[in-house]
Amino acid sequence: MTALAHEPAQITTETTAATEDTTVVDLAQSSVRDLNQALHDPASTSTEWLVRHPAGKHNIAVGIDRALTMTVEGNVGYFFAGMHKSADITVTGNAGQGLAENIMSGRVHVKGDASQAVAATGHGGLVVVDGNASARCGISMKGVDIVVGGNVGHMSAFMAQAGRLVVCGDAGDSLGDSLYETRIYVKGTVKSLGADCVEKEMHEEHLAELAQLLAAAGRDEDPAAFRRYGSARTLYHFHADNSAAY
Amino acid sequence: MTVTDLPTTAPSPAAATAAQLGLRESATFDRATIADIQHAAATGVYDIRGWGAKRRVPHFDDLLFLGASMSRYPLEGYRERCDTDVVLGDRHASKPLHLDIPVTIAGMSFGALSANAKEALGAGASAVGTSTTTGDGGMTPEERGHSKTLVYQYLPSRYGMNPDDLRQADAIEVVLGQGAKPGGGGMLLGQKITERVAAMRTLPVGIDQRSACRHPDWTGPDDLEIKIAELRELTNWEKPIYIKVGASRPYYDTALAVKAGADVVVVDGMQGGTAATQQVFIENVGIPTLAAIPEAVRALQELGLHRKVQLIVSGGIRTGADVAKAMALGADAVAIGTAALIALGDNSPKYQAEYAALGSAAGYYDDFQDGRDPAGISTQDPELSARLDPVEGGRRIANYLRVLTMEAQTIARACGKSNLRHLEPEDLVALTVEAAAMAKVPLAGTTWIPGTFQ
Numbered sequence: 001m002t003a004l005a006h007e008p009a010q011i012t013t014e015t016t017a018a019t020e021d022t023t024v025v026d027l028a029q030s031s032v033r034d035l036n037q038a039l040h041d042p043a044s045t046s047t048e049w050l051v052r053h054p055a056g057k058h059n060i061a062v063g064i065d066r067a068l069t070m071t072v073e074g075n076v077g078y079f080f081a082g083m084h085k086s087a088d089i090t091v092t093g094n095a096g097q098g099l100a101e102n103i104m105s106g107r108v109h110v111k112g113d114a115s116q117a118v119a120a121t122g123h124g125g126l127v128v129v130d131g132n133a134s135a136r137c138g139i140s141m142k143g144v145d146i147v148v149g150g151n152v153g154h155m156s157a158f159m160a161q162a163g164r165l166v167v168c169g170d171a172g173d174s175l176g177d178s179l180y181e182t183r184i185y186v187k188g189t190v191k192s193l194g195a196d197c198v199e200k201e202m203h204e205e206h207l208a209e210l211a212q213l214l215a216a217a218g219r220d221e222d223p224a225a226f227r228r229y230g231s232a233r234t235l236y237h238f239h240a241d242n243s244a245a246y
Numbered sequence: 247m248t249v250t251d252l253p254t255t256a257p258s259p260a261a262a263t264a265a266q267l268g269l270r271e272s273a274t275f276d277r278a279t280i281a282d283i284q285h286a287a288a289t290g291v292y293d294i295r296g297w298g299a300k301r302r303v304p305h306f307d308d309l310l311f312l313g314a315s316m317s318r319y320p321l322e323g324y325r326e327r328c329d330t331d332v333v334l335g336d337r338h339a340s341k342p343l344h345l346d347i348p349v350t351i352a353g354m355s356f357g358a359l360s361a362n363a364k365e366a367l368g369a370g371a372s373a374v375g376t377s378t379t380t381g382d383g384g385m386t387p388e389e390r391g392h393s394k395t396l397v398y399q400y401l402p403s404r405y406g407m408n409p410d411d412l413r414q415a416d417a418i419e420v421v422l423g424q425g426a427k428p429g430g431g432g433m434l435l436g437q438k439i440t441e442r443v444a445a446m447r448t449l450p451v452g453i454d455q456r457s458a459c460r461h462p463d464w465t466g467p468d469d470l471e472i473k474i475a476e477l478r479e480l481t482n483w484e485k486p487i488y489i490k491v492g493a494s495r496p497y498y499d500t501a502l503a504v505k506a507g508a509d510v511v512v513v514d515g516m517q518g519g520t521a522a523t524q525q526v527f528i529e530n531v532g533i534p535t536l537a538a539i540p541e542a543v544r545a546l547q548e549l550g551l552h553r554k555v556q557l558i559v560s561g562g563i564r565t566g567a568d569v570a571k572a573m574a575l576g577a578d579a580v581a582i583g584t585a586a587l588i589a590l591g592d593n594s595p596k597y598q599a600e601y602a603a604l605g606s607a608a609g610y611y612d613d614f615q616d617g618r619d620p621a622g623i624s625t626q627d628p629e630l631s632a633r634l635d636p637v638e639g640g641r642r643i644a645n646y647l648r649v650l651t652m653e654a655q656t657i658a659r660a661c662g663k664s665n666l667r668h669l670e671p672e673d674l675v676a677l678t679v680e681a682a683a684m685a686k687v688p689l690a691g692t693t694w695i696p697g698t699f700q
Contacts, residue, residue, distance in 0.1 A: 036479045058472045063409055063480035079463070079476040083409035098463035098473075102407050120463040121404035123448070139462040140404060142448040159458060161448045178456075180449060236453040237436060238291060 021048050028053035032060055039064050056096065061089060064106070081108045084125065100127045103144050109217075116153070119144045122163065128217040135172070138165045141182055147217035157184050158194065166213050168221050179231040185210050187226045198232045282525075293525040294433065296614025296624060298426045298517040298561065298584060303534040305517070305562055306571040308681030309674050310690060314662040321659040328655040329665040331375075332579050334556050335417055335486020335509035338478070342486050342509070343395055343417055345579070346375025347651045348666055349569055351643075352514075352560050352583035353399045353419065353490075355381025357434055357443040358521035358614065359587075360631035361388060362639065363623045366590055368392030369636065370643020374651070379419060379581070382432040382457055384446050385411040397488065400477070402431060403457035405447035409480055417510075418477055419488040420470070422461075422499075425518030425561040428492025428532045432457030433522040437617035440626045470506040478507075488512050493538035493561065494531070500545035504555050512581065513542045515561025519584040521624060522615030535561035535572075537684040540671075543576030552576065553667075566653020573654070574669035575685060582650075589646035590639045591621040 023046040025035050035051065038044060040063060049070040054060055058077035061070065064087045072080075075093035084103040094112035103122040113131035120136070122144025129137075129146075135153035138146050141160045151169035158174070160182035170188035177194020183206070184197075193199075202224075210223040264271070271277065285293060314320035321328060336342040351371050356364050358381060369392050371378045377395035384406020390396060398415030400407070412418060423429060434443070434455040444451040464473045474487050489503040490512035503511045515535025520528065539559055546552040559572045560581035572580050584592075593601075595608045600620035606613065614624035622634035658666050661673045675690040676682035682689040683696035 033479065033483075037482060040482060059476045059479045062476050063413075065409070078469070078472045082476050083412070083480055085409065097469070101463045102404060102409070104409065117463040121407060123408070136462065140458060142404070158462075180453075235456075236450065238294075238454045 021046070022050050023048065024050045024052065026052045027055060027057060027060070032057050035060065036062055039068075054091075054093075058096070064089075067106075075112070084108060094131070095129075099129070100125075100144075103127060113150070114148075118148070119146050122146070124163075126213075126216055132169065137167075138163075138182070141165065145213055145216075147213055147219065149217075149219065151188070154191075155194070157182055157197075160184075164209065164213055166210065166217070166226075168219065176229050176231070178235060179229075181231065183209075184229040185213075185223075185226040186229065187221060190227075190229070193229065196232050196235045197229055200228045200230045202226070202228050294435070294522055294615050295525055295528070295612045296519065296521050296523075297528070297612040298519045299529050299532075299534075300612075301529055303516065304536050304678065304681045304684050305534060306536060306568045308536070308677045309571050309685060309687065310677060311567075311570070311574070311657055311661055311673050312675060313660040318662045320662050321664060323656060323659050326659065327664055328658050330651050330655065332556070332667070334558075334579065335488075337509045337551075337555055338507065339417075339484060339486040339509055340482075341416075341484045343377060345377060345395065347647060348573065348577075348579035348654075349563075349647055349650050350376050350397075350558065350579055350581045351378040351586055352518070352581035353379035353381045353397070353421065353424075354521070354583055354587075355383040355432075355434075356386045356389060357381070357383040357438060357446070357626070358624060360622055360625050360634065361386070362631050362634040362636045363587070363590060364389050365392050365636035366634065366639025366643055367586060368396075369640030370647065371395075373640065373644040374647045376647065377416065380415075382434070383443065384408065385415070386446075390414060399490075401457070402459060402461045403447075404462070405449075405457070412477070412480055412485075415485060417486040417488060418481070419490050419512065420474065420477070420508075421490045423459075423492035423494075423514075424490070424520065425492045425514030425516050425532055425535070426520035427523045427527045428494040429459060430523060430527055430531075431459035433615065435522060435615045435617070438615070438626045443626060467502040467506045470502075474507040486510055488558070490514060492516075492518075493533045493535065496533075496538040497541040497545045500542040500557075501549065504546070504549055504551055508555060510556045510558060511542065511546075512558040512560065513538050514581075515559070517562030518560050519587075520614075534684070535559060535563075536681060539572060539575040539577060540684070540686045546576075553578065563650075566650045566655075567657060569650055569654040570657040570666065570669055571674065573666050574673050575671060578667060586643060586646070587623055589642050590623055590634065591642075592619070592623050594621060597621055 047068045051072040054074045054076045056075045056077045062082040065085045068087045070089045072091045077096040079098040081100045086106045088107045091110045095110045095114040097115045099114045099118045100108040101120045103125040105125045107126045109128040111130045114129045114133045116134045118133045118137040119127040121140045123142045126145045130149040132150035133148045133152045137152040137156040139158045141163045143162045145164045147166040154172035157176045159178045161180040165184045167186045171190045173192045174194035176197030179197045207223045330347045332348045334343040372394035378393040379397040380399050395416045397417045399419045401421045436452045436454050486509040488510040489508040491499045493515045516532035556578035558579045559577040563580045563582050597620040598608045617625045619625040622630045674687040
């Protein structure tokens with residue numbers, strides 16, 4: 001185990017079962033501010049991080065901007081890994097609202113459930129939720145890929161612009177409302193489709209990209225068991241006949 | 247909007263003839279209203295336009311300053327100092343802004359405006375030591391380069407939102423709304439969604455963009471407090487965080503913005519401009535700038551944070567007198583949008599023939615959504631954009647900002663103030679009962695402030 005290169009006094013590093021090169025931060029001892037400052041420190045070279053006792057605190061691991069691997073043991077609060085870049089993060093528990101919001105790249109994996117607005121406005125990277133995700137999963141997504149092992153709540157992929165949303169369980173009401181170019185794959189039932197969202201045929205290229213996404217998320221579902229949904233593109237231009245949809 | 251909206255108050259030869267013929271126009275169904283109804287019936291689409299509220303509302307014109315005389319000393323113009331600088335964001339941020347003048351450039355996007363217009367705004371503002379602001383659509387590298395002090399707008403759509411841009415901004419403005427449309431999201435019609443604009447916003451080229459009106463990952467002031475903490479974590483507590491609201495319930499909105507952790511509150515009145523919004527929205531939602539300032543100030547004062555959380559006011563600022571009046575009512579700084587575009591050449595009479603060809607006229611043109619602006623400002627057309635020389639435009643913006651500042655100083659010195667922020671409500675009276683009630687200053691020549699009991 002190595003100490004932080006510029007170690008804030010409050011960060012507690014300890015001897016653990018973790019490997020020699022792992023930086024361990026115990027949030028029962030250190031503040032979220034100290035953790036984030038250490039993660040942002042350009043002089044830091046540590047590439048293995050272990051965070052203990054997150055206790056549902058908000059804004060943990062916001063703004064990471066380099067390649068590293070992190071495991072968080074427990075539950076995290078709002079905006080975990082917000083505006084994330086490059087790093088590969090695993091949370092063993094559940095995640096609060098706005099998980100990995102506006103993620104740019106890298107990977108964020110939550111083994112439990114996630115609250116509302118998973119990967120909202122995400123521009124890239126991969127977000128995996130093994131459990132269920134709540135309402136507005138993938139709202140306004142702009143290129144991120146999201147794979148949810150369980151169900152997603154209502155208004156998921158609302159105004160989603162780009163990227164792929166994969167739901168291995170069921171989807172709630174108004175899936176894909178006012179969708180742009182995001183592609184949605186759902187294995188279970190869809191309670192209702194939102195305005196301008198329609199089911200589309202699965203072609204070879206869709207089965208291939210879905211297989212790739214499932215594999216990247218470490219899942220073994222059969223791509224052929226999913227249905228595909230996308231934008232009917234009828235709301236792309238203002239038109240009097242669409243007034244009911246506005 | 248079409249030329250049928252020309253006002254009827256100034257008698258034209260045609261109106262004189264109509265009067266001589268004994269014809270009477272309805273005040274309720276005037277010609278602009280008739281044109282609107284007929285347009286709606288013909289197209290089935292509501293009118294979308296730029297600019298802010300055009301209706302007459304109580305405004306800074308309805309206030310006057312009480313110059314110094316027997317009981318107060320004026321300061322010598324041109325000799326005695328009248329400071330204009332302002333620090334924004336020193337409540338929580340380790341790197342607050344220090345602007346030389348209290349007039350900033352409001353948020354206007356690349357997309358809504360041409361690249362040359364954005365460059366001119368950045369160059370002009372930087373020349374006089376003030377800030378510019380991005381808009382819906384993200385930060386362009388050019389914009390960062392041209393603006394010495396750049397405020398990054400964090401909007402519901404999050405188009406082009408990139409943590410790298412947040413980190414290289416000088417301040418972050420969380421936008422909840424704007425005065426032209428409190429409760430409404432952005433709009434950018436297909437004519438202006440060029441390949442570059444579309445790529446920045448991750449949208450298909452040429453579609454009619456309808457931006458979100460609510461932020462996607464938080465709801466209400468308690469969530470916003472956590473969101474602001476996230477933005478501070480991302481930027482290591484260096485950058486000032488503003489919250490911008492459209493003026494509707496400024497007392498509560500300001501108090502809640504402070505509670506959510508804002509360093510600066512921006513209140514935009516209904517005269518504040520937009521690049522594209524439904525006319526019904528612009529003219530019927532929100533309250534005048536004049537009515538909003540005292541309520542925002544009251545919230546700050548009750549919290550003991552007036553001057554500690556700074557207040558920026560926008561919506562209908564045109565002259566140094568407007569700057570001085572907003573500051574006398576308690577603002578720490580103002581922002582200009584429409585006036586800056588006019589300084590760049592918007593609605594200039596020199597384009598009269600071209601405005602006429604578009605069915606408008608110099609002084610009336612508001613079809614910013616169309617992308618056919620003859621002045622090369624609210625357009626993405628390369629030929630039209632090329633008409634605006636960014637160097638000359640920057641010079642014009644700097645000139646205008648200097649005039650606003652010197653005019654405000656002229657008034658402040660006359661009131662005996664050595665700093666623009668020493669102006670106070672006591673320096674003001676109102677010309678109308680309405681303005682007196684809204685601004686909470688006496689009707690001129692009386693001690694009466696409507697709504698107070700003495």
